[in-house]
Amino acid sequence: MKMFRSRPWLGISLLVAALLVLPLVVDASLGRSWVRVFDFALLYVMLALGLNIVVGYAGLLDLGYIAFYAVGAYTWALLASPQFGLHLPFWAILPIGAGVAALFGILLGTPTLRLRGDYLAIVTLGFGEIIRIFLNNLNEPVNITNGPQGITLIDPASLGSFSLGQAHSVFGLELSAPHFYYYLFLLFACGVIFISLRLENSRIGRAWVAIREDEIAAAAMGINTRNIKLLAFAMGATFAGLAGGLFASFQGFVSPESFNLLESIMILCMIVLGGMGHIPGVILGAVLLTVLPEALRYVGDLQRVTLGRVLIDPADLRMLLFGLALVLMMLFRPAGLMPSIRRKREFSETGQP
Amino acid sequence: MALLEVSNISKVFGGLKALSDVSFTLGRGEIFGVIGPNGAGKTTLFNALTGLYTPDSGEIRLDGTHLFRRKPHEILKAGLARTFQNIRLFHDMSALENVMVGRHARTSSGVLGAVLRSARTRAEEADSRERGQALLSRVGIERHSQVLARHLAYGDQRRLEIARALATEPKLLALDEPAAGMNSTEKQSLRELLLSLRQDGLSLMLIEHDVKLVMGTCDRLMVLDYGEKIAEGLPVEIRANSKVIAAYLGAEVA
Numbered sequence: 001m002k003m004f005r006s007r008p009w010l011g012i013s014l015l016v017a018a019l020l021v022l023p024l025v026v027d028a029s030l031g032r033s034w035v036r037v038f039d040f041a042l043l044y045v046m047l048a049l050g051l052n053i054v055v056g057y058a059g060l061l062d063l064g065y066i067a068f069y070a071v072g073a074y075t076w077a078l079l080a081s082p083q084f085g086l087h088l089p090f091w092a093i094l095p096i097g098a099g100v101a102a103l104f105g106i107l108l109g110t111p112t113l114r115l116r117g118d119y120l121a122i123v124t125l126g127f128g129e130i131i132r133i134f135l136n137n138l139n140e141p142v143n144i145t146n147g148p149q150g151i152t153l154i155d156p157a158s159l160g161s162f163s164l165g166q167a168h169s170v171f172g173l174e175l176s177a178p179h180f181y182y183y184l185f186l187l188f189a190c191g192v193i194f195i196s197l198r199l200e201n202s203r204i205g206r207a208w209v210a211i212r213e214d215e216i217a218a219a220a221m222g223i224n225t226r227n228i229k230l231l232a233f234a235m236g237a238t239f240a241g242l243a244g245g246l247f248a249s250f251q252g253f254v255s256p257e258s259f260n261l262l263e264s265i266m267i268l269c270m271i272v273l274g275g276m277g278h279i280p281g282v283i284l285g286a287v288l289l290t291v292l293p294e295a296l297r298y299v300g301d302l303q304r305v306t307l308g309r310v311l312i313d314p315a316d317l318r319m320l321l322f323g324l325a326l327v328l329m330m331l332f333r334p335a336g337l338m339p340s341i342r343r344k345r346e347f348s349e350t351g352q353p
Numbered sequence: 354m355a356l357l358e359v360s361n362i363s364k365v366f367g368g369l370k371a372l373s374d375v376s377f378t379l380g381r382g383e384i385f386g387v388i389g390p391n392g393a394g395k396t397t398l399f400n401a402l403t404g405l406y407t408p409d410s411g412e413i414r415l416d417g418t419h420l421f422r423r424k425p426h427e428i429l430k431a432g433l434a435r436t437f438q439n440i441r442l443f444h445d446m447s448a449l450e451n452v453m454v455g456r457h458a459r460t461s462s463g464v465l466g467a468v469l470r471s472a473r474t475r476a477e478e479a480d481s482r483e484r485g486q487a488l489l490s491r492v493g494i495e496r497h498s499q500v501l502a503r504h505l506a507y508g509d510q511r512r513l514e515i516a517r518a519l520a521t522e523p524k525l526l527a528l529d530e531p532a533a534g535m536n537s538t539e540k541q542s543l544r545e546l547l548l549s550l551r552q553d554g555l556s557l558m559l560i561e562h563d564v565k566l567v568m569g570t571c572d573r574l575m576v577l578d579y580g581e582k583i584a585e586g587l588p589v590e591i592r593a594n595s596k597v598i599a600a601y602l603g604a605e606v607a
Contacts, residue, residue: 222458
């Protein structure tokens with residue numbers, strides 16, 4: 001560790017190199033489906049960092065966060081699929097999707113931000129469900145979202161004539177769509193991390209934390225609490241909208257069932273598990289909670305090999321272990337696996353980190 | 354012209370008249386004390402002035418700006434800052450960060466500035482930091498700038514709250530029982546701090562129970578009882594006022 005501390009560039013270049021070769025190594029060792037798992041891990045990193053702004057910094061419990069992901073995904077789907085015959089280019093849709101999601105963030109925030117704590121959580125939960133139900137039912141009288149069937153044949157992201165949805169040979173390596181999307185998502189995830197880091201120690205970041213700690217004092221110190229909270233909602237929604245658009249292009253298919261309450265709760269778990277308000281912790285939480293459940297699928301094979309039959313369904317086991325992990329976390333590391341120094345102090349009784 | 358003009362301000366909670374038609378003016382550079390028995394409406398008055406409560410009727414003007422029914426952040430921006438009776442610091446932020454939050458209303462960089470770290474944003478951050486450090490020195494807790502607010506000694510927390518309020522560049526600073534829980538040495542140094550702030554041209558409004566501190570620090574006093582103003586004047590006049598004595602001691606007015 002000492003070696004990296006005195007030479008930070010060495011550590012960073014090693015990390016970058018590791019992230020760049022990761023899909024190649026994973027593809028060769030674990031198979032292509034695992035490259036997809038890491039693609040999703042990166043999407044969840046973006047989502048979790050967005051929710052971290054709302055919950056971790058500003059302290060607003062949002063249980064309907066997945067709705068903004070849905071808005072981003074459907075914006076992409078409608079603007080680049082045979083549904084309306086529109087095929088806008090990738091660089092045009094992404095900002096539109098993020099912008100529409102931000103707009104929805106403000107739309108939700110404006111009436112609800114008078115509420116606090118449990119009440120806000122319930123209203124946002126309702127909002128998340130409303131969006132999903134709308135998507136499910138907007139197929140008549142005018143067919144917009146194609147209802148529960150969802151939208152198919154969504155255009156993949158492409159840079160010029162280079163489509164990320166097909167296999168290409170690059171530098172003599174045969175790379176497939178999950179590889180290309182990995183690098184695209186990595187780029188965007190890095191952007192989201194960078195923005196989060198910059199905001200953390202800024203005038204706006206301090207205002208968010210001030211509101212979380214004492215809203216009345218924050219207002220009395222000249223913070224326009226309504227606008228600053230709306231800004232948190234809009235920023236979080238923007239990240240989710242971005243991730244949603246990328247998700248739609250990657251999957252080529254969106255349907256309302258991808259955006260249920262469990263997804264919102266999953267993202268919340270990622271930031272709670274990793275360490276709310278702490279960027280490295282949130283990233284860790286997102287990666288762990290995407291990768292570990294996939295790894296548990298192997299428990300089924302393991303049972304077949306050792307016991308000759310599947311005794312416990314891996315899917316049930318996953319949720320069981322997941323619940324157990326959360327309970328243990330709350331007991332032994334309530335501030336998260338990798339908490340910020342501030343959170344660590346909030347949770348410790350003596351106040352010492 | 355007076356700095357603060359308050360006329361006929363009233364606030365009713367259910368059937369309780371917490372403030373009824375309270376009027377007063379506060380001059381520039383004045384230290385104005387508000388005293389009264391418990392439940393007299395002193396803190397309600399502060400809350401109504403600073404926008405935490407919405408007053409039912411009346412008029413409030415600070416330096417000519419109407420503040421009646423304005424939002425707390427607008428009132429602060431107009432130049433009226435406050436501290437709280439039960440200290441309300443941002444406990445898990447450092448002392449310096451607390452004061453830097455106080456700069457919020459006087460700075461303007463937004464998300465874009467923060468992300469791009471523009472020259473203007475960097476200059477603003479450096480300025481906030483520098484002013485923050487200077488204000489911590491001003492109230493005498495510069496050594497603790499990196500200490501979390503919750504770990505500061507009680508007296509230092511009160512001082513930090515004053516520093517945070519000063520960071521907003523107020524014209525008038527309203528202090529709600531700043532000496533509560535302080536020992537006599539701390540009270541003495543608080544008094545010196547308040548007088549030196551006045552020396553710098555700041556006007557102060559003070560709720561305080563410590564009679565010695567109030568009489569020795571304030572230029573003028575107003576006495577509230579059951580939400581009504583029962584007296585106003587110089588400390589010596591207040592001391593001799595029979596209504597005030599009756600309110601405090603519960604004696605029959607002769």
